[in-house]
Amino acid sequence: MLTIKNLxxxxxxxxxxxxxxxxxxxxxxxxxxxxxGSGKSTLAAAxxxxxxxxxxxxxxxxxxxxxxELSPEDRAREGMFLGFQYxxxxxxxxxxxxxxTAINEKRKYxxxxxxxxxxxxxxxxxxxNLVDVDSDLTSRSVNEGFSGGEKKKNExxxxxxxxxxxxxxDETDSGLDIDALRIVANGVNKMKKPGNATIVITxxxxxxxxxxxxxxxxxxxxxxxxxxxxxxxxxxxxxxxDWIKEKSGSEA
Amino acid sequence: MASEQDKIISEVTGNEYKFxxxxxxxxxxxxxxxxxxxxRAISKKKNEPEWLTEFRVKAYRxxxxxxxxxxxxxxxxxxxxxxxxxxxxxxxxxxxxxLDEVDPELLDTFNKLxxxxxxxxxxxxxxxxAVMDSISVKTTFSETLADLGIIFCSFSDAVKNYPDLIKKYxxxxxxxxxxxxxxxxxxxxxxxxxxxxxxxVHCPMELSTYFRINAANTGQFERTLIVAEDDSYVSYLxxxxxxxxDENQLHAAIVExxxxxxxxxxxxxxxxxxxxxxxxxxxxxxxVTKRGICKGDNSKISWTQVETGSAITWKYPSCILKGxxxxxxFYSVAVTNNHQQADTGTKxxxxxxxxxxxxxxxxxxxxxxxxxxxxxxxxxxxxxxxRNFSQCDSLLLGDRCGAHTFPxxxxxxxxxxxxxxxxxxxxxxxxxFYCNQRGIDTENAIGLIVNGYAKEVLNKLPMEFAVEAxxxxxxxxxxxxx
Numbered sequence: 001m002l003t004i005k006n007l008x009x010x011x012x013x014x015x016x017x018x019x020x021x022x023x024x025x026x027x028x029x030x031x032x033x034x035x036x037g038s039g040k041s042t043l044a045a046a047x048x049x050x051x052x053x054x055x056x057x058x059x060x061x062x063x064x065x066x067x068x069e070l071s072p073e074d075r076a077r078e079g080m081f082l083g084f085q086y087x088x089x090x091x092x093x094x095x096x097x098x099x100x101t102a103i104n105e106k107r108k109y110x111x112x113x114x115x116x117x118x119x120x121x122x123x124x125x126x127x128x129n130l131v132d133v134d135s136d137l138t139s140r141s142v143n144e145g146f147s148g149g150e151k152k153k154n155e156x157x158x159x160x161x162x163x164x165x166x167x168x169x170d171e172t173d174s175g176l177d178i179d180a181l182r183i184v185a186n187g188v189n190k191m192k193k194p195g196n197a198t199i200v201i202t203x204x205x206x207x208x209x210x211x212x213x214x215x216x217x218x219x220x221x222x223x224x225x226x227x228x229x230x231x232x233x234x235x236x237x238x239x240x241x242d243w244i245k246e247k248s249g250s251e252a
Numbered sequence: 253m254a255s256e257q258d259k260i261i262s263e264v265t266g267n268e269y270k271f272x273x274x275x276x277x278x279x280x281x282x283x284x285x286x287x288x289x290x291x292r293a294i295s296k297k298k299n300e301p302e303w304l305t306e307f308r309v310k311a312y313r314x315x316x317x318x319x320x321x322x323x324x325x326x327x328x329x330x331x332x333x334x335x336x337x338x339x340x341x342x343x344x345x346x347x348x349x350x351l352d353e354v355d356p357e358l359l360d361t362f363n364k365l366x367x368x369x370x371x372x373x374x375x376x377x378x379x380x381x382a383v384m385d386s387i388s389v390k391t392t393f394s395e396t397l398a399d400l401g402i403i404f405c406s407f408s409d410a411v412k413n414y415p416d417l418i419k420k421y422x423x424x425x426x427x428x429x430x431x432x433x434x435x436x437x438x439x440x441x442x443x444x445x446x447x448x449x450x451x452x453v454h455c456p457m458e459l460s461t462y463f464r465i466n467a468a469n470t471g472q473f474e475r476t477l478i479v480a481e482d483d484s485y486v487s488y489l490x491x492x493x494x495x496x497x498d499e500n501q502l503h504a505a506i507v508e509x510x511x512x513x514x515x516x517x518x519x520x521x522x523x524x525x526x527x528x529x530x531x532x533x534x535x536x537x538x539x540v541t542k543r544g545i546c547k548g549d550n551s552k553i554s555w556t557q558v559e560t561g562s563a564i565t566w567k568y569p570s571c572i573l574k575g576x577x578x579x580x581x582f583y584s585v586a587v588t589n590n591h592q593q594a595d596t597g598t599k600x601x602x603x604x605x606x607x608x609x610x611x612x613x614x615x616x617x618x619x620x621x622x623x624x625x626x627x628x629x630x631x632x633x634x635x636x637x638x639r640n641f642s643q644c645d646s647l648l649l650g651d652r653c654g655a656h657t658f659p660x661x662x663x664x665x666x667x668x669x670x671x672x673x674x675x676x677x678x679x680x681x682x683x684x685f686y687c688n689q690r691g692i693d694t695e696n697a698i699g700l701i702v703n704g705y706a707k708e709v710l711n712k713l714p715m716e717f718a719v720e721a722x723x724x725x726x727x728x729x730x731x732x733x734x
Contacts, residue, residue, distance in 0.1 A: 048685075048689050049688070049689075050685055052681075071688070071693070072685065072688035072689055073688045073689075073691050073692060073693045073694075075689075076688065076689050076690055076691035077691045081689075082689050084686065084689075087686065088680065088682045088683050088686045090683050090686070090687075090700070090701055090704060091704060091705065092701075092703075092704030092705050092706075092707045092708075093700050093701060093703075093704035094704075097700065097704075098687075098690070098692075098700065099690075101692055101696065101700060102687075102690035102691050102692055103691075105691045105692050105693070105696070106691045109691070141704065142686075158690065162690065162691070
């Protein structure tokens with residue numbers, strides 16, 4: 001589904017990602033871990049097409065297409081979803097209007113008829129139940145006045161509604177209490193399908209107790225320095241990142 | 253509503269001003285230039301009674317003693333008042349017996365604008381008075397309204413048929429001495445709309461005037477007068493467009509509202525005069541005086557405006573709150589893009605006791621435009637317990653535009669409570685990217701964000717207008733980011 005080859009990304013002239021290689025197949029859950037500042041969020045933003053992140057080298061193939069040629073909105077319409085670490089507030093724009101526009105833009109892209117208001121509301125109710133979010137969340141403006149936990153839950157709700165092929169969750173667990181964490185993890189697990197894939201970016205192993213990844217990658221100073229199965233996450237939790245730092249430091 | 257929104261989005265594809273066409277309607281004009289002769293000639297063309305001719309001449313003479321106001325935050329090029337045609341009328345018979353007699357080209361014009369004049373085709377329940385250049389073309393639903401005693405007709409017809417009402421109220425809210433453009437309008441106004449709601453009548457449909465400047469080198473000077481007798485209600489809409497032309501055209505209108513006891517008058521405007529091209533060439537100068545008086549107790553006047561057009565806008569719809577417990581409201585969205593300039597706002601003058609006013613102004617600036625809010629809240633000595641709340645928000649797109657707020661306060665009664673809030677914000681790249689990531693492209697994202705920002709005001713518009721206004725906001729701002 002997603003093949004990243006030697007991806008290098010700079011922000012304001014400073015190279016953050018220094019050659020990433022990663023392959024994600026349908027049905028897989030990948031976790032990307034690493035200490036702060038290692039480039040985890042940069043990878044997420046670059047894949048989603050944020051133009052503040054300049055791609056200086058490398059290739060990314062997504063669903064048989066050159067991902068880097070696609071506009072951010074087309075990446076989304078092709079089924080890529082980014083769960084933001086810091087979801088922005090858009091005052092005055094209702095969640096309903098926002099999501100309905102999003103869904104119908106995607107349908108238009110696929111030459112499908114727009115969803116009627118009734119069908120859309122039905123779908124929204126259904127997904128709200130699935131991910132267990134409060135119904136008043138959708139009657140408010142996009143993220144406006146939401147608590148940190150509400151914003152994250154809202155990201156998961158949007159993911160459920162948009163039914164992406166590839167979800168990239170950027171530190172969705174940060175700042176969540178244990179209940180919210182469980183809701184987020186349950187949402188992700190319930191949406192897991194053989195044709196879909198998820199990349200979970202996280203600092204802590206905590207989330208991975210609920211979402212069991214097929215692969216764990218450790219990102220450090222812009223490179224994937226270690227990959228393994230879910231056991232790696234446990235190891236990291238025990239030994240901390242210093243172990244990785246020392247190891248890769250000696251290699252460098 | 254929801255499917256309407258989809259329609260809007262799908263309709264919004266072109267960047268250009270949509271109403272910029274010109275119709276080949278045969279026009280009768282007076283020669284260019286302004287002098288007492290012109291003023292008298294207009295009056296004569298319209299077979300006006302002598303008192304009206306005198307009113308015009310007095311206004312003209314007063315205008316000569318005045319200077320164009322310079323206090324607004326606007327750069328207004330020198331206007332040569334002798335280079336303007338002051339009277340242009342579609343050639344026609346004295347009056348139409350039926351729609352069949354109206355020039356088909358003219359009907360076509362209004363159809364293109366989405367204003368069908370054929371009553372049987374009208375499902376929206378909006379009565380329309382269509383004004384092309386200087387002349388009211390057709391007023392629909394007059395008969396239906398007449399059954400209720402409501403008068404809704406062109407200003408010229410009103411002068412003929414209801415001279416006493418006109419004589420009594422014309423200039424009673426905006427006297428010709430009021431300001432430079434009011435004086436000019438009073439001298440040369442050509443037509444407009446008149447609306448009279450009798451005592452106890454709740455007007456069952458929206459009344460609407462649609463203004464269209466068609467002829468070249470022509471100024472448009474219309475007046476609207478609305479009189480609402482005790483215990484009545486009316487909602488009035490105004491829309492405007494003009495062809496795309498390279499030269500600037502002047503529009504100087506007057507709107508007067510008289511609200512008696514226990515009345516409510518809502519006046520909504522969607523102003524979409526041609527704003528000029530991307531480089532600031534051409535466009536309408538929109539210098540308008542709008543004022544209403546809450547004459548009786550417990551009356552309410554509410555102005556709602558969505559201003560997207562015009563090269564320069566100078567306009568302050570105001571309320572004089574004379575009756576006790578009367579209420580004035582001003583809800584405004586003003587958008588400027590490219591080289592447009594707007595200096596707009598309101599004046600709330602509190603005279604009666606327990607009078608209240610609410611001002612909500614939402615400015616949106618893009619391109620190299622300049623957008624100013626200017627508002628005066630004046631509370632007189634006798635206005636015990638007066639309340640005002642003003643909120644002035646500015647939204648900036650890009651970094652080459654300007655937003656300014658000039659609030660003025662004059663309070664002579666210490667029981668008054670006056671509040672003013674102001675914010676300035678920018679559409680953030682992160683907001684747009686967030687929308688992009690959900691599959692919404694940048695144009696639509698801006699449309700969403702801007703309409704969300706202006707929602708409080710758009711919600712005050714009657715349904716049909718709200719849809720048009722949303723559409724306009726998005727069209728106006730197309731291409732302004734990225």
